[in-house]
Amino acid sequence: MKVLKLQKRNLNSYLESLRVFGEIYGPVRKDEKYIYGQLDDLDKLDLRMLRTILPVKKFLVPPKFNTFSFEGYTYKPELEKIPRRVIFGVHPCEIHGLLILDKFFLERFPDPYYQERRKNTAILGLSCVPDEKCFAKSTGTHFVESGFDLAFNELQDFYLVWVGSSLGDDLVRLRLDLFEEDIKERDLHEYMKWRSWRDSQYKLKLDMTGMPDIMELNYNSPIWKKFGDKDLSCGACSMVCPTCPCYNVRDQLKPVGNSGERQRHWDSCMFKPFAVVAGGHNFRENRAERVKLWYTHKLKAFITEFGKPACVGCGRCIDTCPVDINIKTVVTALKGV
Ligand code: SF4
Ligand code: SF4
Structure with a gap:
């Protein structure tokens, strides 16, 4: 280069x-x-x-x-x-x-x-x-x-x-x-x-070695309910995260004629309607399940698929979440340290 x-x-x-x-x-x-x-x-x-x-x-x-x-x-x-x-x-x-x-x-x-x-x-x-x-x-x-x-x-x-x-x-x-x-x-x-x-100059250190195993061991942990009880489902963590890719699609129809635009907009798995399917069933009805999914994607699924976490250490979730649910507090809680 x-x-x-x-x-x-x-x-x-x-x-x-x-x-x-x-x-x-x-x-x-x-x-x-x-x-x-x-x-x-x-x-x-x-x-x-x-x-x-x-x-x-x-x-x-x-x-x-x-x-x-x-x-x-x-x-x-x-x-x-x-x-x-x-x-x-x-x-x-x-x-x-x-x-x-x-x-x-x-x-x-x-x-x-x-x-x-x-x-x-x-x-x-x-x-x-x-x-x-x-x-x-x-x-x-x-x-x-x-x-x-x-x-x-x-x-x-x-x-x-x-x-x-x-x-x-x-x-x-x-x-x-x-x-x-x-x-x-x-x-x-x-x-x-x-x-x-x-x-x-890096004062904050977060060791993510072995996170898929640690996530697995914590699958039924009470920490998810603890975080879920605090979570506001505001979705801010997803909006600011450089690696969150989820979106939704909707048709914006013009008032007359059979015409319009198909729009794509950011979405978040932290929003309640995100996992609603035809028939009205919601796979992640409660907040604890949604917080768990967000971190499962970052710290387990992505590592398993691509060999590294879907977190780049930018600190935005730490800066943004109004109730202190972020990669630092979650990884610390998962490790029980
Ligand atoms: S620190 Fe990681 S999880 Fe948090 S916003 Fe940045 S990339 Fe996303
Ligand atoms: S974890 Fe924090 S930023 Fe993310 S949806 Fe819940 S309250 Fe909002």
């Missing part, structure tokens, strides 16, 4: 040049938090961001979108309306979240809407330093080797920039004059020193 060097003073000029590819988004402050916002003005870019409210999945699987419009027996897919975008400032854990979504949406039954958005979205990663809620080192998601087009590693005065795809290579060539190709030995030393320092 090619590595280049970009002086920090050249970052904005470089990002400006990417407008020929598409709209530019990046971390923007919103009250006390951060979002991925559109950067019509690069002064809005705020690189102090540690985590955004919603993850980068909102660009690849929007909270609500039309899949096609229909009239009578004809339909028209809305694929051509998918815009080209550059998302700058995506942290390594989030890129791992995208790799998990790739498995879900691209492997067994490729989803054309996700496929098209992934193709039209340039992912520009950025290194980060954890806070007390982040545990990406425990999940092995604090570095990236794939899933991005460019990855910027911030050092003192410059970024080391990894080129991760042919699109990334094309994007670099838009302003090759701003990049240096000659990486010096002192740059390597600075990078290695930064790595050790950054690794030492």
Whole structure:
């Protein structure tokens, strides 16, 4: 993988040049938090961001979108309306979240809407330093080797920039004059020193070794009722989690004629109606069962299928759940420590 060097003073000029590819988004402050916002003005870019409210999945699987419009027996897919975008400032854990979504949406039954958005979205990663809620080192998601087009590693005065795809290579060539190709030995030393320092900043550690077995042993544990009694079924944990992919489909009919739009929108297995089937039976009537399912998916089913948890250690559920049900409190309770 090619590595280049970009002086920090050249970052904005470089990002400006990417407008020929598409709209530019990046971390923007919103009250006390951060979002991925559109950067019509690069002064809005705020690189102090540690985590955004919603993850980068909102660009690849929007909270609500039309899949096609229909009239009578004809339909028209809305694929051509998918815009080209550059998302700058995506942290390594989030890129791992995208790799998990790739498995879900691209492997067994490729989803054309996700496929098209992934193709039209340039992912520009950025290194980060954890806070007390982040545990990406425990999940092995604090570095990236794939899933991005460019990855910027911030050092003192410059970024080391990894080129991760042919699109990334094309994007670099838009302003090759701003990049240096000659990486010096002192740059390597600075990078290695930064790595050790950054690794030492992870205060929260969550060992997920053997979680499928631990989940199995806890299948009938009273902890599920304890969490279920507190749970509000608000679904916020699913909305903010970079790896939660569930959605529902509904037809929005126009008031006249046999026409309308088929929409897809985010859904959550934490919502009561999620597991209702024809005839009205609900497979997960109570909250304890729904909390158990959410964590079974993350900590057992996904590991069994793909060899790693469907958690990338971003800390959003820790930051978001109003009643303190999150990956940290649940894993701790499951282990009985
Ligand atoms: S389970 Fe929590 S910490 Fe893990 S990826 Fe989802 S929101 Fe982030
Ligand atoms: S676990 Fe927390 S965030 Fe998730 S649905 Fe329950 S109350 Fe809401």
